[in-house]
Amino acid sequence: MDQDLKAELSKHGIFTTTFEEIYNWGRKNSVWPLTFGLACCAIEMIATTMARYDLARFGAEVFRASPRQADLIIVSGTVTKKMAPQVVRLYNQMPEPKYVIAMGACAISGGPFRDGYNVLRGIDRYIPVDVHIPGCPPRPEALIDAFMTLQKKISQQQLTGEGRPRHLHADLPSEFPVPEHAGHGLEPAENAEVWNPLRVIQG
Amino acid sequence: MMLEAASIERTTEERTPVEAAELSASPENGQLLELSMGPHHPSTHGVFRMNVQLEGERVMRLKPVFGYLHRNHEQIAEKVSYLASIPYTDRLDYLCSMTNNWAYALTVEKLAGLAVPERAEYIRVITAELTRLQNHASLIGFLLQDMGASGTPLMYAFREREKILDLFESLSGARMMCNYMRFGGVRVDLPPQWVERAQALVGGFPRFLDEFERLLMGNEILMGRTQGVGVLPRELAINAGITGPMLRASGVNYDIRKVDGYGIYGRFKFRVPLGEHGDVYDRYMMRVLEMRESVGILKQALGEIPGGPIIDAKARLRGLRPKAGEAYGRIESPKGELGFFLISDGSTNPYRYRVRPPSLINLTVLEDMCLGRNVADVVVILGSVDIVLGEVDR
Amino acid sequence: MSSGTMNAETIKAEIEAAVPGCHVELVLNGSSSAQHSLVIDNEHALQVARYLRDDSALRLDFCSNVTGVDWLDAEVSETVKTKKLVDGVEQEVSEVRKTRTPGRLEAVYHLFSMEKKHGPVILRLRTADRAGGTTVPSLTPVWRSAEFQEREAFDLYGIVFAGHPDLRRLLMWEGFVDHPMRKDYLPPEENEDGDGRDQR
Numbered sequence: 070m071d072q073d074l075k076a077e078l079s080k081h082g083i084f085t086t087t088f089e090e091i092y093n094w095g096r097k098n099s100v101w102p103l104t105f106g107l108a109c110c111a112i113e114m115i116a117t118t119m120a121r122y123d124l125a126r127f128g129a130e131v132f133r134a135s136p137r138q139a140d141l142i143i144v145s146g147t148v149t150k151k152m153a154p155q156v157v158r159l160y161n162q163m164p165e166p167k168y169v170i171a172m173g174a175c176a177i178s179g180g181p182f183r184d185g186y187n188v189l190r191g192i193d194r195y196i197p198v199d200v201h202i203p204g205c206p207p208r209p210e211a212l213i214d215a216f217m218t219l220q221k222k223i224s225q226q227q228l229t230g231e232g233r234p235r236h237l238h239a240d241l242p243s244e245f246p247v248p249e250h251a252g253h254g255l256e257p258a259e260n261a262e263v264w265n266p267l268r269v270i271q272g
Numbered sequence: 273m274m275l276e277a278a279s280i281e282r283t284t285e286e287r288t289p290v291e292a293a294e295l296s297a298s299p300e301n302g303q304l305l306e307l308s309m310g311p312h313h314p315s316t317h318g319v320f321r322m323n324v325q326l327e328g329e330r331v332m333r334l335k336p337v338f339g340y341l342h343r344n345h346e347q348i349a350e351k352v353s354y355l356a357s358i359p360y361t362d363r364l365d366y367l368c369s370m371t372n373n374w375a376y377a378l379t380v381e382k383l384a385g386l387a388v389p390e391r392a393e394y395i396r397v398i399t400a401e402l403t404r405l406q407n408h409a410s411l412i413g414f415l416l417q418d419m420g421a422s423g424t425p426l427m428y429a430f431r432e433r434e435k436i437l438d439l440f441e442s443l444s445g446a447r448m449m450c451n452y453m454r455f456g457g458v459r460v461d462l463p464p465q466w467v468e469r470a471q472a473l474v475g476g477f478p479r480f481l482d483e484f485e486r487l488l489m490g491n492e493i494l495m496g497r498t499q500g501v502g503v504l505p506r507e508l509a510i511n512a513g514i515t516g517p518m519l520r521a522s523g524v525n526y527d528i529r530k531v532d533g534y535g536i537y538g539r540f541k542f543r544v545p546l547g548e549h550g551d552v553y554d555r556y557m558m559r560v561l562e563m564r565e566s567v568g569i570l571k572q573a574l575g576e577i578p579g580g581p582i583i584d585a586k587a588r589l590r591g592l593r594p595k596a597g598e599a600y601g602r603i604e605s606p607k608g609e610l611g612f613f614l615i616s617d618g619s620t621n622p623y624r625y626r627v628r629p630p631s632l633i634n635l636t637v638l639e640d641m642c643l644g645r646n647v648a649d650v651v652v653i654l655g656s657v658d659i660v661l662g663e664v665d666r
Numbered sequence: 667m668s669s670g671t672m673n674a675e676t677i678k679a680e681i682e683a684a685v686p687g688c689h690v691e692l693v694l695n696g697s698s699s700a701q702h703s704l705v706i707d708n709e710h711a712l713q714v715a716r717y718l719r720d721d722s723a724l725r726l727d728f729c730s731n732v733t734g735v736d737w738l739d740a741e742v743s744e745t746v747k748t749k750k751l752v753d754g755v756e757q758e759v760s761e762v763r764k765t766r767t768p769g770r771l772e773a774v775y776h777l778f779s780m781e782k783k784h785g786p787v788i789l790r791l792r793t794a795d796r797a798g799g800t801t802v803p804s805l806t807p808v809w810r811s812a813e814f815q816e817r818e819a820f821d822l823y824g825i826v827f828a829g830h831p832d833l834r835r836l837l838m839w840e841g842f843v844d845h846p847m848r849k850d851y852l853p854p855e856e857n858e859d860g861d862g863r864d865q866r
Contacts, residue, residue, distance in 0.1 A: 104314050108341055108662055109366035109448065111318070119430040134314040151839050152319055152340040155311055181360065182343040184351070186846045186853050187838065206448060252843040253854040338814075339837035347847055385698030510727050510780050513811020526728075526780045597697025600731065600776050600786055613733050613776070616697060628731040628776075633811055665837060 089228045096140075096166065097223040098128040100216075103139035105159065107146025110173035110206040114145045117209035127216050136162040141219070143212075144198075147175035147182055148189045150255050154247045160196045161244040165236030168223075170215055171198045174205045181205065186254075194259035196245055304332060307647075311340045315418040315651045318661030322638075322650070329646045334639040338632070341665040349625035354380055354455070354592050357625065362449040364627060365663040368407050370399040370440070371605040373453035378534060379601030379612035380455045384594035387584050392457035393536045394577040398470065399440070399452065400603075401566040401573070405477065406433040407606035408517075408559040408566075409484075415556060415655040416488070419497055425488065432480050435473050442466060456587030467574055474570045481563060498552035502641040502653035505550060512636045516608025517558035518657060521547035528604035539576075540569045552656040593620055607631050607658055627666055631659040674702040677724070677787060681706075684721070685713045693790065703774065703788035708802050711791055712829075715808040718777060718787065726787055729809035731776040734819030736796070736848045739769040769796045771825045775805065775812070793825060796848075804830035822847035 075085050106114055117124045118132065133139040136159045148156055160169065171192055174180035179190035192198065199222060202215045226234045235241045245263060248255040310321035319340035325333040345364065349357040361376045362369035374396050381388065388396075413429030437447040442463055444450040452459050488494055504514070509522040519526060527544045529537040545561035547554030596618040602611035608630025615624035634657050642650045678690045681704070688710035693703045706714050718726045743764045749756055771793045778785030791802040804827035806812045816827045817836040824845035827833055835842065844851055 105312060107319055108343075109363055112366060112448065115426075116430060116434070119434075120427050121431070121434045147341065147343050149340060149342055151342065151837075152311060155340075159312060181363070182345075182348065184348060184853075185344040186347070186844075186851070187339070187342045187344055208447070250839045250841050252841060339835075339839070342837040344846065382699040383697045508810070511810045512813075513729055513809065515730075524780055526783070531783045595696050595698075597695045597699065598701065598703075599695075599697055599699035600701060600788070601699075602730070609730060611731055611776070613731055613774070615735065624733065624735050626731070626733040632814055636810060636813055 092228060093224045093226060097220040099130070100128055100140045100168065100219065100223075101138070102129050102132050102141040102143050103136055103159070103163070104132045104134050105142055105144065107144065107148065107152065108173075108175065110145035110176070113206040113209055114143055114172065114212060117212045122209040122213060124213060124216065127213065127220070129216065136160075137164065139163055140166065141168045141170065143170045143172050144176040144192045145172040145206075147180060148192045149185075149187045150189050151187060151250070153189045153192075153195065153255060154249065156192060157195045157245055157247045161247070165243050166234060167236075167243075168200075168219055169196055169198045170200045170202065170212075170219060172202045172204075172212060172215070173207060174203060177201045177203065189255070194264045195248060196260075197263050303327065309650070310337075316654065317414065317659055318664075320654075320659065320661055320664070322654075324642075324647070324650065326647060329648075331642050331645055331647065331650060334642050334650070336635055336638055338665055341661040343662075343666065345666040346625050346627065350622055353590075353620045354594075354622060355589050357622075358453070359449065359451045361627075362451055363662055364629075364666060365605065365607060365610070365631070365660045366448060367410060367660055368403045368606050369448060369450045370396075370403045370452060371603060371610065373450065374400055374535075375601060375603045375605065375610045376612050377453040377455055378603060379599055379614055380592070380594070382601045383597065383599035383614050383616055384455065384592065386456040386587055388457055388535075389581045389584060390536070390578055391461075391580040392582045394573055395458050395462065395582065396453065396535055397537065397540070398570060398573050398577070399443070399450075401570050402436050402439065402470070404566045404606045405563055405570075406436045408563045409433060411559055411655075411658050412484070412488075412556065415652070416494070418651050418655045419493065425484070428480070428484060428487075432477070439466065439470055439473065442469075454583060454587070454589055455592060456589075457581070457583030459583075461582050467577060470570070471574050474567055474574065477567050478564070481560070481567075485560065494556075495553065497649075497652055498556060498656075500549070500551055500553075501645065501649050502552045502656060503550050504637055504641055508637060508640060509550070513633045514608070514637065515630050516604070516606070516634065516658075517562060518555055518608065518634050520544065521554035521558045522550035523547060528602060528609055532602070534601075534603060540572050542566075542569050552652055555656040555658075591620060593618060598624075602628065605630060607660065607663065608634055610663075627663075629663045629666060631657075631661075631663045632665075635659060635664065674704060674787075678704055680721075680724075681714055681717065684717045685710050688714055690714075701786060701788060703790050705790045705792060708791060711789075711803045711805065712808065714789075715805045718789075719808055723782075724787075725779045725781045726777040726785070727809075728778045728780045728785075729775055729805065729811045730778050730786070731774075732805075732812050732815035732819060733774040733776075734823035734825055734847070735772040735774060736823055737767070737770055737772060738796075738849050740767045741765070742767065770794065771796060771800055771823055773802055773816070773819055773825055773827075777809075800824055801826045801828050803828050804833075806830050821845070824848070 078085055171177050176192050179188050182188045183190055200215045200219050202211050204211055305326045307324050310316040311319040321337040323335045324331050345360055361372040364372045409429040409432050413426030416425040440450055441447050444452040504522045506522045509519050523546055525546055542565045545558055594616040596616055598615040600613045602609050610630055611628030613626040614622050617623040641653050674692055678692055681690050689707040691705040695702050718724055741764055743762050745760050746763050747758050747760050749758055773791045775789040777787045793800045793802055804816055816830055819825045820833055821835040821837055
C-alpha cells in the first residue's frame with residue numbers, strides 16, 4: 070500500500086492495514102508458552118519470567134499448564150529417552166498454530182550429556198523446532214532474544230501461497246508419531262521426516 | 273527479629289490422617305482412581321512422576337517414578353578425568369552449583385591428600401552460604417506458588433536470588449553453572465570490591481527476610497495448609513536416611529557442618545534450628561531460620577577473610593592421578609547430605625564415581641507422609657521436601 | 667573428618683564376637699582418606715547389619731550411601747623377591763606372580779551414627795560372579811534409606827537384592843534390558859548422519 074496515502078489517512082484518524090499484518094500482529098503479541106521445564110534451563114526460563122527480565126512484556130503473559138491452552142512449548146533442558154514420548158505427546162496435544170523453542174544445548178543436540186544411554190540427542194529428532202537457543206544455560210536475555218526472533222518469524226508468515234504456515238496448510242501434519250520405549254533405546258530412533266541433520270560432504 | 277519455631281502460634285485442631293485399617297481399601301471394594309501426577313505437572317518441581325491411587329480425594333498409595341532426567345552423570349564421569357567432571361557437578365542440583373562443586377572437590381582432596389589454603393576455605397564458606405540463602409528463598413517461593421500464591425513470593429525470592437547470582441557471575445563468570453571449585457582451592461580470586469558488594473547484600477538481607485516474614489508468617493492459608501500436614505516421625509526420619517532441613521524439622525540435631533566440621537565451619541558461631549512437629553510448617557520454618565543463621569555466618573566470614581593464595585601450591589589439576597583407593601566425602605548442601613564416593617585405580621579417570629543424592633533419599637518417605645491425606649496435600653508435602661530433579665535422577 | 671573416626675579393626679573384632687560364624691574381611695584403603703572397609707559374607711549380612719544398628723556403643727542408625735561397583739576380571743602381577751636355590755647357592759631372586767581375581771559385583775554401604783555422631787563404617791557385600799550369581803541380601807529391612815539406592819544398583823548393575831520389598835528398576839524404563847553402568851556395556855549404534863555409518 071502506498072505509504073504516503075497511509076500516512077495521510079492516519080492523520081485523519083483512519084487506520085489502514087492488511088489482514089495479514091493484523092492477523093500476525095495479534096498472534097505474535099500473545100504467544101502463551103506451556104509450563105514445560107525439564108532441567109537447568111527451566112530455572113533460567115523461570116528467571117526470565119520474574120521481575121528482572123520479565124518475559125510478560127513480550128506477550129507471554131501467562132504460562133499455561135495445559136497444552137490445550139498453549140501456543141508455544143519451550144523445551145528447556147535435556148530430553149531423555151524416558152521423557153521423549155511425553156514431550157512428543159504434549160506437542161501433539163497443543164492446538165495449531167504452535168511453535169517450539171529448543172532452549173539450551175541439550176534440547177538442540179544432547180548437549181554435554183550427549184554420550185548417554187538415556188539422553189536424546191536433540192528434540193528436533195521428533196518434532197519440528199522453530200528457534201534454537203545455544204547456551205548452557207542460555208542467559209535470560211538470550212531467551213528474550215529467541216522470543217523476539219519467534220515473533221519476527223510469525224510476523225513474516227504469509228497467509229496465502231506456498232509460504233503459508235503449517236496450520237493453514239490442510240495436508241501438512243500437525244501431530245507426529247510418538248516413539249516407544251524398546252529394549253535398548255527408543256523405537257524409532259528418530260523421525261526421518263522431521264529431522265534434518267547436517268550432512269558432511271567429503272570431497 | 274529472631275523467631276523461635278516453638279513460639280509460633282499453631283492451630284489447635286488436629287487433622288489426623290486416616291486410620292491404618294481404613295487404608296486397606298482395595299480396587300475390588302472401593303472406587304480407586306489411579307492417577308499419574310507428572311512427569312509434566314505444574315507443581316512437581318521438574319520431571320517427576322507420582323502414581324497415586326485415590327479413593328475420592330484421599331491418597332491410598334503413592335509410588336514415585338524416577339528417571340525422566342537421568343543423564344548418566346556417573347557414567348560420563350567414569351569416562352573422563354577428575355577435572356572434567358566438575359562442570360557436570362554444577363548440573364546436579366542446578367540451583368546450588370557452588371556446593372556441588374565443593375562436595376566433589378572435598379572428596380578428591382580426601383582421595384588425593386590435598387590441602388586447601390585459608391583464603392580459599394573462606395571463599396568456599398562464603399559462596400556456600402550465599403548458595404544456601406538463594407536456595408532456601410527460592411524454595412519458599414516455589415512452595416507458596418504450589419499453594420496458590422501465584423508467583424508473588426517467588427518474585428520476591430527471585431529478586432534476592434538475582435542479586436546473589438550477580439555476585440556469582442562477577443566471581444566465576446556464570447550465573448548458575450559456576451564451575452568454580454578446584455582440587456586444592458578455587459579457580460580465581462575475588463575480583464576487586466567483591467567483598468564489599470557481598471557485605472552490602474548480606475547487610476540488606478535481614479530486611480528482605482523481615483519483609484518476607486511479614487507477608488507470610490501469620491498467613492492463615494499458609495498455616496492452615498501446612499500445620500499438621502505431612503508429619504515425619506523422628507525414628508522414621510533417621511532410619512530412612514533423611515538429611516538436611518527435613519531431618520532437623522523432625523527434631524534430630526544432625527548438621528554435617530557441625531558434625532564433620534569440614535572446611536573451617538568450626539570457626540563460626542551459628543545455631544542449628546530444630547523443629548518439634550516434623551510437619552510441612554516446621555520444614556518451612558527451618559528454611560527461614562537457617563537463612564538467618566547463614567546471614568550470621570556470612571557476616572563473620574566476610575569480616576575475617578584473609579589474604580593469601582587461593583589454591584594449594586602442590587595441586588595438580590590436569591593429569592591428576594590419585595593413588596589407588598577410595599574416599600567418601602560429604603557436605604551439608606542446602607538440600608541435605610551431598611556425598612561423593614570415588615574409587616581410584618591410579619589412572620586419570622575415576623574407576624567408580626558415585627553421587628549420594630539427598631533429594632532422592634529424602635523422597636523415600638514421601639509415601640509415608642502422604643498416606644491418608646488429600647491430593648492437595650501431596651503437592652504441598654512434595655514442595656516441602658525440596659527436590660531438584662537433576663540431583664534425584666543424575 | 668567426622669568427629670569420631672572408627673577403627674575398622676576394632677569393629678571387625680566386635681562383629682566377629684557378636685555374630686558367631688560370620689566371616690569379616692578387612693579391606694585396606696590405599697588413599698589418604700584412610701577409610702578402610704569390611705567385607706561381610708552374604709549369609710550373615712543381615713545379622714551383622716542389625717548388630718551394627720542396635721549395639722549401644724556403635725548405634726549406626728544412618729545408612730547414608732549404597733553404591734554398586736562393577737569389578738571386571740582382573741589380573742594383578744606383582745614382583746616378589748624370594749630366596750631360591752640356584753646352582754646349589756641360596757640367592758634372592760625376583761619372580762613375577764600373577765593373581766587372577768574373577769569379576770564380580772559389589773554393594774558398598776556407608777554407615778554413620780546420628781546419635782553418636784561418628785562414622786563412617788563401610789561394609790561391602792560381594793556377589794559370586796557377574797553372570798548368574800549376582801544375588802546379595804538386601805539391607806533395606808534394617809535401614810530404609812537403602813530402599814531406593816538398592817533399586818538403583820539393581821537397575822544399573824544387575825545386582826539382585828534378595829529380600830528387598832520392591833525390587834524394580836529405578837531410573838530406566840521397565841522394558842529396558844541392559845545394565846548400563848557395567849563396564850562392558852555397549853550403547854546401541856546411533857545413526858548420526860543417516861548414511862548408515864556409526865558416528866559419535
